[in-house]
Structure formats: structure tokens, C-alpha cells
Amino acid sequence: MLNPDSVLLLQGALGLYLAAALVQFFLLGGERRALRRGALALTGLAFALQTLYLAAAWVQAGYLPVTNLFSTLFFFSWAMGGTFLYFELRYRIGAAGLFVLGVTMLLLVGALRRGPMISPLIPALDTPLFTMHVAFSFMGYALFAMAFSVAVAYLLPGFLRPPSMPPRDLLRRHNEEAILLGFVFFSLCMISGSIWAYVAWGYWFSWNIKGVWSFIVWLFYAGMCHAKFVRRWQGEGYALLSIAGFFVVLFTYLGIGLLLQSNHPLE
């Protein structure tokens, strides 16, 4: 059961996430406590299965498996699932986090299509700094995705907003929290990446396009962390910035990997 070569756990997690998403959709029609608890339980169970798979793969490989596309897609989906679960457990965010749930499933499907395969660890990647760099970056990205999801929910016009969704004022606070947590993890990712770059290549800032755009992402969200203290930028302005920021993140993670050449290839 705990064999990382078997995708049973991942298929189970995908099925449970799908069921949770369907229940969340159903909840858009109106609040039902029993169903909400059911959706939360399904999400929790799916995340537990993912965590179990991650732990098994980690134990078997002897290192955090984030060395190829399958394992990074899986890890990213795990970070997304964890982010949704955190906000759902803490704030009953429900439908406002549906986008994150959707991306979690998409990433899982992507990982399952690649098939479970964990690349051996080459000496260049055999450092805790690499593990920290990758883990923090995906956790940061997941939180920025959550901020995007909440921002879209915040900007929904009143007549489109389902009654089960948290009130706007709470959504604004959730958005700010997601941005702050994302910025924290992304800062840790940048610092661990810089220290790793220094010991691996002899310089701590790289002019490679991925390095430059990671700095842009950091600078953008650093600006956002300041903007929340400016009245004019609170509320809708902040939500719009969250959406714009997520597009910068998407370009940094996907656009550069797919369209341009970088030392952080997707494959």
C-alpha cells in the first residue's frame, strides 16, 4: 500500500478531492452544515493520502522527492491541497478556495499522467538548501494561488456571490493573510536558493531569466505587503493586485519554463 511506485494513493486522493469539490459546488446553493463537514472530511482524507504517499516516497528515496516533473507536480499539488485545507479548517473558506482545489486536482492529474518515477539525486542537488528552496517556493506559489482565488471571490458582484461564501470583509483578511504567508515562504525560498547558488556556482544572484523574475515576484509582493497599509489600495485595489501578482507568478513558474530558456526547466 505504501509503495511509491503504486499510484493507488494518488488516485484515491484525486477521487476524494473531486468528491470534495463536487460537494463544495453543491454548497454554492446554500449552507448545509453536514455537507460542509463532509467536504472538509473528504479534503482532509485526500490530503492525508497525499501526505502518506509523500512520506513513503521520502523514506524510500532518502530525500524529499522534488527532482523531476512528476515529483514536482505532485509536491506542488500537495502544497496546494495543504493550503486549501488550512484555510478551510481555520476559516471555512469553502467555495472561495475552489480555484485552489481545482488546481490541486489538475496538478495531480498532471503527475499521474507522467507516472510515478523518482529520479536519483545527483550531487549538485544533494543539499538541504535545494530541498528547502523547492519546498518553500511551491508553498509560496500555493499561497499566492489562494490569494488569487480569494481575490476573485472578493471581486464577484453581490448577485453572483453564493450565500455560503464568507463575507467580503473576511475575504479581504484571508487575502491579506495568504499574501503575507506566501511572501514569507517565497522569501525563505529566495534566501535558501541564494545560499545554494553561492556554494554551487560562486554567486548568490543569477541573471538567468528565472532568477530575475523570481526577484520580480518577491519585489511585487513586498510592495503588496506595504500597499495593505494604504487606504486607497485596500479592498478592491488589493484584490486586483493579488490577481496581477498571480499572473506574474504564473509567468515565472510556467511561462519561463515553457516559452523561454532557463536554468530551471520544467522537465
Place this chain on the structure above:
Amino acid sequence: MLMKEKIWDWLTSLKLAIVLASLATLVIMAGSLIMHYHPRLFGDLDAVTLGQWYPQAARQAPLHTLWMPLAALLLLAFGVNTLCCLVDWLARLRSRWRKTGEYLIHFGFCLLLAAFFWGHLAGYRTAGNVLPVGETLALSGHPGLSLRLDDFRPVFDQTGRRPLDMINHLTLLDGERELARKEVRTNHPLMHRGLVILPASFGQEATGFRVLVPGQGTVDLHRGAEIRLPEGKTLTVLDFLPSARRMGDRMVPMGGLTNPALHLRLAGAGETLWQGWYVLREGVPQELVRQGAALRPSEPLYRTYSILTINYDPGARIALVGGLAMCAGVSICIFSYYAKRRRQDHPDIV
């Protein structure tokens, strides 16, 4: 309000920080695309410092490089704004200590920015430094310092073809004095006061040839080696070329190991009896055979060399302190964020 206070308020302004961060973001976004679409101009920018690269590049393409000083200016202004905010916070620390996390991030950012510019202006980067085992390399950027490669061992994968790692035993010397000694391999560089020495590649070169000398067995012939022959004669190796080509009377070195040649001198009773090139493919020169040196080549002699990257970044340690300060700052920020929320401690909105 006094003019001084007005200027200070402007320098510590939150809105100024947002404007500068936004402008810097936009300029760097545009610059990154210019870099991507002009690879010839920007090339491998990581191989040199900006201080070495920028003056020439700016002369060559002033328009395409204009974004760099602009971004530098905006980031410096953002840095000054951050520093002023930090000083302002320090002056009111007693009432604003709850923001320690946020201001540790500010402090870290200022240090990182200072370290970046210092490193690029006062540092240097060199790649492709060839250092054979047992030899010493003078560091051109650091007069008096040199690097000795005591031992080298490549690590290959299971097929034995793909190199995975390079284990270098390096000693950093100041004249004869040993400053640092370390086993250097991937992710484990030798670091000493801003100097960082990393393995980049390795190779082998032929340094001589093993020959069979009748009555003496095998002898290794490399530059400086001597063979004692009967009647008190000696044969000395003056030079070795792994691949030589005749150009009139001269021998010109070529690449690879295709036509090895030894430059030899035969001496006896204090005088040179013969001196010339022994091109191994052409057979032993007649004069040597007559003098009793009928050499029979057996195999080439190789020596391994390491190719090292040697960078100097005087700001690296400051950057590390900045990074650690930022790590501490963001960690405190998480805890203080939730603590403030529990206390209903709302931030000041401007």
C-alpha cells in the same frame, strides 16, 4: 512643520516605497526581456561582475543597457527609503517593538542591496582556471595568494562514463603560509574572506612518454627527466609535445595526442653530443641509436588537472547576514501577525 521633518517624512513614506518598488519591478521586467532577446550582448552575465561587464557593454549598446542603471538607481532609492524607515523605527523602538519582524526584513534587504553592489563593484569572477595535481596557481586578483591542488579524484556514475562529482584537495596559501585547506566538491567550495573556489570540470593531458631502455627497463620521460647511458653519457628531456608538427626547423605544438615528440639532449664528458627532436612515429634518431640509446616507446604519461572557478565577492558575508536577518524577520512576522490579530491590534492606515 519644519523642512527637515518634511523631508524625513517623505524619505520614510510608505507611498514612496510602493512607487519605487513598482517602478523597479516594471523596469526589471522590461530589462529581463531585453536580456532574453539580446543574448549576444548580455551573454553569460553570471560569469563576470557588473563592474567588469557594464562599462564596455554600455559603450557597445547604450540603449539596450540603459535599463540597468535605471533599475540600479530605483533599487538604491528603494534601499535608502527602507534604511530611513529602519532608522525611524529604531528611534521609536520602545513603542514599536512589535514590528521587529517587519524591520528585520528591512534590515536584511538593506544589507543584501549593499552586498550586491559592493560585490559587483569590488569583486571579480574567473572561470576555467586549470590546476594540475601537485601544482600551484597564483591568484591574479589577490597578489601573494596561491592555490595548490594536493589531490584530485573524479567520481563517475555506475556506467563509469558520466562524471558525477570532482573531489579536489585544495590548499590556499599566502606565500608559504597555509591559510585554508579543504576537500572541495560540488556544493562544498573552499571559502576564505570573500574568495570562493569551486570545481567546474577536469581533464587529462599527456606530459611525457614511458619508454623501454635496453638494460634499464621502463623509464618515464617527461620534461627534466634524465637517463644515464653507458660511458658516462646522459640523455635529458628538454621538452615534450603531445602533438607536434614540423614547420621547417621548428616544432609547433598541436592539439590532442596524435604525434608525440620529445626534445632530447645527449651529453657526455661535459659537452653536448647531440640535440634534437625524437618524433615517436618517425622512430629513434640514428645518432641516438649509435650512442646506445635505442629507446622503445610504450605508453603516454598522463596527469590530471582540475578546472576551477575562482570568484571573489567581498559582500558575500554581508549578504549572508542580510539573508539570515530576513529569515528571522519573516519567521517573527508570522507569529506577530497572528498575535496582533488575536489582540485586535490593527495597523495604522495612511
